[in-house]
Amino acid sequence: MTEAPIAHVVFDADGVLQHLPGGxxxxxxxxxxxxxxxxxxxxxxxxxxxxxxxxxxxxxxxxxxxxxxxxxxxxxxxxxxAWGSVQTDHETADVVRRVRAAGYGAHLGTNQASHRSALMRTELGYDDLFDVSCYSYELGVAKPDPRFFLLAAGRIGAEPHEILFIDDSVRNIVAARSVGMAALHWSFDPDAGAEHTGQAGLVDRLAAHGVHL
Known part of the structure; x- marks a missing residue:
């Protein structure tokens, strides 16, 4: 359990929200x-x-x-x-919608260049899916640099301890925690090396951090 209430959940993109079918x-x-x-x-x-x-x-x-x-x-x-064929994992997207419906902020935090972000914002509909989107090319720094997480918190308008960050990279999890965020190592991909629990398991993990959907 986290020591302070979580008010915002930030989702990574690749491996958490989206994937390239087949790799x-x-x-x-x-x-x-x-x-x-x-x-x-x-x-x-x-x-x-x-x-x-x-x-x-x-x-x-x-x-x-x-x-x-x-x-x-x-x-x-x-x-x-490759770059233009990414697809959304619809179960994770449904969890994002449930997070917002439950009254928490739901945000995107991802390393992306502008060319791929344009696809994500429009064709995949992420500007509508999330409250705030934090793309590395806009922040000027990429994960796992701790500055990414601090800048993301500032863009969201929250203190780091109010945020739960979900990512499939151990390095990014460590970096998020280093600035005071709660962090969850998770992926929808069973081969990603992160915890793979499916939608129901992700909801349970969120509840363990005080995010009740």
Whole structure:
């Protein structure tokens, strides 16, 4: 149990609220063949500065990565297959709605560049799903930097001890706790290495932190 009442719940995106069906490798392997992992690693490295607000057109950056590695697939094909094909886990989204209906603040806290955030805000409807959304590219810092959590609390308008953060990364859990937040290591994905309990189990875990739906 937490020492102070929780008034807000912050949900991570990837692994908690959304996923790429089949995973990144399976999504692009038909396009990239036996160099898939090498190209993905290079693309993620090129995207990393954009997670904290770095400038650049990621599709153009991705095109450069593909050219450098001799891939025949176009940047648009690869982008749509991976970065543009994320799907919402509807059970978690239902828990988000229940959190809001019960009178708690329900917020998003995620490491994302602006190109993917645009999809999440509009096509996936996260601007309507959450009270406040905290994207790393807007905050200028990414998890697990403790500043991310402090800036998120400020954007929400709450003290850290009033917030419960749900994430599938141990590093992010440790960082959230380091600034005084309660934190829950959870994922809807049974292979993610976090606790996997399904919707009912998540509701029970929330109740253990004083968030009753």
């Amino acid at each position: 990144w490798h399976a999504a692009v392997a038909p396009l990239l063949g036996d160099r898939t992992e090498e190209i993905l690693q290079a693309a993620w490295a090129a995207e990393a500065p954009m997670l904290t607000g770095g400038d650049g057109d990621f599709r153009a950056v991705l095109a450069g990565v593909l050219l450098e590695h001799g891939a025949a697939a176009s940047a648009e094909e690869v982008y749509v297959a």
